[in-house]
Amino acid sequence: GDCTHAPITLFKTLSDLSKLSRIRLEKGTVSENISKLERGDNLRQLELIDFHVEKGFKEGLKGLDNIRKLLIIPNYKDEVASSNTEILEGITSHLKHLDSFYLGVTNEWLQAMSVVIGDHQKSKAPGDRECFPLEKEGKVEYISLPGLYRKVCREMPSTKVKVLKMSAGATCKQFIKSLDK
Numbered sequence: 001g002d003c004t005h006a007p008i009t010l011f012k013t014l015s016d017l018s019k020l021s022r023i024r025l026e027k028g029t030v031s032e033n034i035s036k037l038e039r040g041d042n043l044r045q046l047e048l049i050d051f052h053v054e055k056g057f058k059e060g061l062k063g064l065d066n067i068r069k070l071l072i073i074p075n076y077k078d079e080v081a082s083s084n085t086e087i088l089e090g091i092t093s094h095l096k097h098l099d100s101f102y103l104g105v106t107n108e109w110l111q112a113m114s115v116v117i118g119d120h121q122k123s124k125a126p127g128d129r130e131c132f133p134l135e136k137e138g139k140v141e142y143i144s145l146p147g148l149y150r151k152v153c154r155e156m157p158s159t160k161v162k163v164l165k166m167s168a169g170a171t172c173k174q175f176i177k178s179l180d181k
Helices: 010-015 032-039 080-094 107-117 119-123 145-155 168-173
Strands: 022-026 045-053 069-074 100-106 131-136 139-144 160-166
Touching: 010 032, 045 080, 045 168, 069 080, 080 131, 080 145, 100 107, 100 145, 100 168, 107 131, 107 160, 107 168, 131 145, 139 145, 145 160, 160 168
Parallel strands: 022 045, 045 069, 069 100, 100 160
Antiparallel strands: 131 139
C-alpha cells in the first residue's frame, strides 16, 4: 500500500505480523529501519516501489536472511549516486542468498540522467547511453545498465537478476509474481 505518510515504525509493525510472507509497499522512505524485517521469519518476498532510499539502507539489509525475492524501484529526491550505492552495495554484500533480485528504473529518470551526463554519451551505443550513477571513493561514476546487470550477476551468480526499464506510470504495475515468469 501507499506509505507516503507511514510512521518510522512501519517496518517494526510489519515484522510483528508473524504469518506475513509477502510485502508490497509503495511511495515511502527506507533506510536502516528496514532491518526490523529480520524478525519476520515467514517473510520471503519484498517489493519496494517508488521508495526513496536513504543512508543506512545498506546496513539495514544485514540479517535479512529470510527475504528470498526483492523488487526495488527507487524514487529519487537527491543524492542519486549515494542512493544507488546504498542499494547496490547493500544487495551484493548482504543479500547474496536471494533467489531473485529485480531493480527498476524509469525512462523519465534515465532521460534526466542523460541530460545531466551530457553530450559525450551520444557517441556511445544506445544501450550504453542509459547510465546508473554510483559513488566510488567520493566521486560519481557512471555505469551502463547492461554493465550494471553484468556487475550484479557477477557478484550474485546464483541469483536471478533483472534490471527493468519502464515509464513512471508503470512502476505500480511491476510485481515479483509476473517478473518470475
